Amino acid sequence: MEYPTTGREGDKSRPPRILIVDDEAINLETLAWILREAGFEPLRADSGPKGREMASREQPDLIILDIMMPGESGFETCGKLTADPVTADIPIIFISGLNDVDNKVKGLRMGAVDYVPKPFAREEVLARVKVHIRLRQGMRALLAQQAAKLAQIRDAQQAILVAPDDLPEARFAVRYVPALEAGGDFYDVFPWTATVMGYFVADIAGHDLGASFVTSSLKVLLRQNTGPLFTPVETLKNINSVLASLLRDGKHLTAALVCLNRVRGKLTLVNGGHPPPILVPAGGSPASLLAADGDVLGAFATVQFGRIERRVAAGDRIYLYTDGLIERFGPEAKAREQGLADLLAACVAVAGQPLEAAVDTVMRGILDAGRPADDMVFMGIEV
Known part of the structure; x- marks a missing residue:
């Protein structure tokens, strides 16, 4: 009873x-x-x-x-x-x-x-x-x-991330979903020069608290090594030199740095072992991956980075992301190639939506598959 x-x-x-x-x-x-x-x-x-x-x-x-x-x-x-x-x-x-x-x-x-x-x-x-x-x-x-x-670490980490309203001229939308209270992924958006805007997305190996502490350093390193005195490749090489002397136990990061000159219609990508950004043209041309192989940051003293230059037009969109969006483990396991194909198709499918809504729609579709096991950053940029 x-x-x-x-x-x-x-x-x-x-x-x-x-x-x-x-x-x-x-x-x-x-x-x-x-x-x-x-x-x-x-x-x-x-x-x-x-x-x-x-x-x-x-x-x-x-x-x-x-x-x-x-x-x-x-x-x-x-x-x-x-x-x-x-x-x-x-x-x-x-x-x-x-x-x-x-x-x-x-x-x-x-x-x-x-x-x-x-x-x-x-x-x-x-x-x-x-x-x-x-x-x-x-x-x-x-x-x-x-x-x-x-929660304090999370709040401090969130405080150093740029919101679209803070920099409306950058014309970007972003969603950040950490797997833990404080995540190991990082992004930044900042004026490189008067006519060039910089967009940076990084993924620190692992998603523990040790990874989250690296992100606060990246903000400082970026601002110290960007601007008219540096090329994008020099920026990543300088950051790598610092990180290679600091990181231990195999810790490293992948990164993609995009410099966008809207006046000249020119996009420059420098990639350090990061998943390829997605380019969705405004005129209905096929979407493509901006694939540029490069070394990860923080693991080696000497590195080489992939570099791409592309002409872009008003209305074109570039999507930067971390690999939590294209990899799934456990019951919903998904091969990286399949995840990348699915993400590209999702970006094409929302081409007619305003950028903010497009980023929301894609991210919501990914999160509907379950709580991520890895941190996620998804950033949309409109030329």
Whole structure:
């Protein structure tokens, strides 16, 4: 049988709730009495399936689970609870008359945090319950602190990214989706000279916090090495020289740098191991990939970069992106070549939309396939 419960996870005024799962009524009532007398709120279920349903719905602070139950054993119930993301982090204490080492070890290997033998003593039960609730509360507090720090890093990282409204003359739209709170992809848009606009997209190897810290350096390096004193190739070579002396453990980045002179209708691309930008002409000519092989940045002291110059006309669009848009892993695995073909087709399909809407439409179609495992930057530029 199942007993009614009250309260919900997140109510800070309620006492900690303990779910007891046991097919013997005497054990349920005895444990409930022990816990209630100590100030806890007991929840009760007399079978594994009912206990799992209640754990999912009520989110107790801890579960006390009997091993020997008819039908679904406590081991089976534990395995299903720890495999379910909704209940996986709820600590489980086994109780059982099977007081041998093998059963204790089996329970701990299945994800339980402790083991109390029958007949159970009041002080032992309460001591173990208190310890594991405190541990869970401490872990949650630690995770909350880490999340707050990540949010600060994310906010700082977002603050250095240029928004289209900040530079309307650049005529670009962009979407940035980090896989973590702080991502390892980076973009920048800036005036190179009075008539040339610079567009930069980079992908730091990995998407951990170490990668995210590199992005703040890129902003400074770009601004120090761009302008009329530098060619685009010199810019990337200078950045590579700095990064090669700083990056460790195989860390590197790919990058694409586009310089666009709208007055002369000239586009210059310098590529450092990055996926090829997509060019969609305004007049209905076929779209194409601006493929230019080049070395990655930060891995080698001496590098060579691919370089392309193209004539462009008003209304043409160039799309820069990171490889999170064209690669999929896991159940939705997709070959890089197929992902690139799909992205090119998507860019062509939105040619009639305003640039902002076009970028949104393409990105929405990619995100509909599932949360990315890698950071994503997608930038559209209109000549």
